[in-house]
Amino acid sequence: MNQSSMETTKTQLMSPSEIEEMVKTLPQHNVSWLNGLATWCKYQDVWHNQEFLTKEILERQRFEARTSDVFLCSYPKSGTTWLKALAYAIITRKMFDESNTPLLTTMPHKCVPSLERDFEQIRETNRPNVPIATHMPYKSLPESILASNCKIVYIYRNLKDVIVSCYHFATKIRKVPIEDASFEEAFDDFCQGVTLYGPYWDHISGYLKASLERPGMILLLKYEHLKKEPINNVKRLAEFLGYPFTPEEEKEGVIESVVNMCSFENLSNLEINKKVGQRVHGIENRLFFRKAEDGDWRNYFTDKMIEKIDKLIDEKLGDTGLVLK
Numbered sequence: 001m002n003q004s005s006m007e008t009t010k011t012q013l014m015s016p017s018e019i020e021e022m023v024k025t026l027p028q029h030n031v032s033w034l035n036g037l038a039t040w041c042k043y044q045d046v047w048h049n050q051e052f053l054t055k056e057i058l059e060r061q062r063f064e065a066r067t068s069d070v071f072l073c074s075y076p077k078s079g080t081t082w083l084k085a086l087a088y089a090i091i092t093r094k095m096f097d098e099s100n101t102p103l104l105t106t107m108p109h110k111c112v113p114s115l116e117r118d119f120e121q122i123r124e125t126n127r128p129n130v131p132i133a134t135h136m137p138y139k140s141l142p143e144s145i146l147a148s149n150c151k152i153v154y155i156y157r158n159l160k161d162v163i164v165s166c167y168h169f170a171t172k173i174r175k176v177p178i179e180d181a182s183f184e185e186a187f188d189d190f191c192q193g194v195t196l197y198g199p200y201w202d203h204i205s206g207y208l209k210a211s212l213e214r215p216g217m218i219l220l221l222k223y224e225h226l227k228k229e230p231i232n233n234v235k236r237l238a239e240f241l242g243y244p245f246t247p248e249e250e251k252e253g254v255i256e257s258v259v260n261m262c263s264f265e266n267l268s269n270l271e272i273n274k275k276v277g278q279r280v281h282g283i284e285n286r287l288f289f290r291k292a293e294d295g296d297w298r299n300y301f302t303d304k305m306i307e308k309i310d311k312l313i314d315e316k317l318g319d320t321g322l323v324l325k
């Protein structure tokens with residue numbers, strides 16, 4: 001079978017060995033700015049980490065959504081850790097407060113499982129009623145999520161800050177010294193759409209289009225808005241998740257305590273999130289907390305890069321009305 005005919009068998013279930021064979025036929029990209037230590041491959045027009053793709057496709061086929069499931073979706077480095085912490089704190093606030101919440105001792109990525117990595121946990125029949133996170137583009141979501149009409153929260157962020165954050169994270173997890181990793185090459189790959197779960201444009205426009213087609217079922221949140229107006233946005237999030245704050249809770253300052261608990265300052269200073277050797281999905285917890293600054297991109301982008309990326313944003317996403325610059 002050639003690659004395209006193998007790929008079009010998507011809706012028929014493939015066995016692990018069939019998937020493995022198919023993955024070998026996919027277009028590959030060896031990432032030069034990571035000293036060739038990462039290989040990405042393109043499956044159904046989306047770039048994936050080759051190491052995990054077979055398992056991901058297999059689990060995507062097996063996954064059965066519950067109607068009550070809520071998905072926290074994001075392009076990598078757009079605020080996933082923060083959103084996971086907030087959603088978890090909101091949903092569990094009747095059981096825990098800031099003195100005993102599991103967030104104090106458990107990394108947000110462990111409190112809220114990931115569809116791409118935590119297969120066993122998610123497959124448990126009695127899994128707890130917490131959201132599930134994913135970086136998959138909308139079109140790649142398991143069919144049962146769409147069939148079950150599940151709610152989705154999509155967080156997005158200033159694109160230039162996303163690029164810088166992706167660059168740092170990728171170099172750190174591959175242990176490539178930053179001075180050896182060309183930001184220019186990373187930027188060029190990004191612009192060409194060759195990025196994990198990219199092209200980026202397709203990712204964001206896929207969720208945006210879905211939010212217009214499924215009104216009320218997809219909440220879009222912007223990282224920068226969440227920072228500027230945390231109270232209002234956390235209220236919106238809680239309402240959407242089906243756990244609205246009561247007037248009494250508002251008066252008692254419960255929203256503020258959720259916001260404070262999940263702030264970068266608080267989470268990044270917890271022992272569990274800063275101690276060397278504490279890992280989630282094989283990655284040090286502390287690497288998920290870097291600067292959390294808006295506009296850090298100014299330290300990396302040349303004028304030429306700014307011009308190029310702004311032009312691309314206009315071309316690819318200009319008609320969405322989203323402000324990503």
Ligand code: PAP
Nearest residue numbers: 076077078079080081082165263264289290291292
């Ligand atoms: P992921 O996609 O790998 O899960 P994600 O959490 O989306 O990563 O993004 C990490 C970014 O969010 C980092 O940004 P930076 O590289 O620009 O610093 C990280 O610092 C930031 N971040 C992590 N936790 C928080 C938080 N509680 N509040 C705000 N930003 C946060």
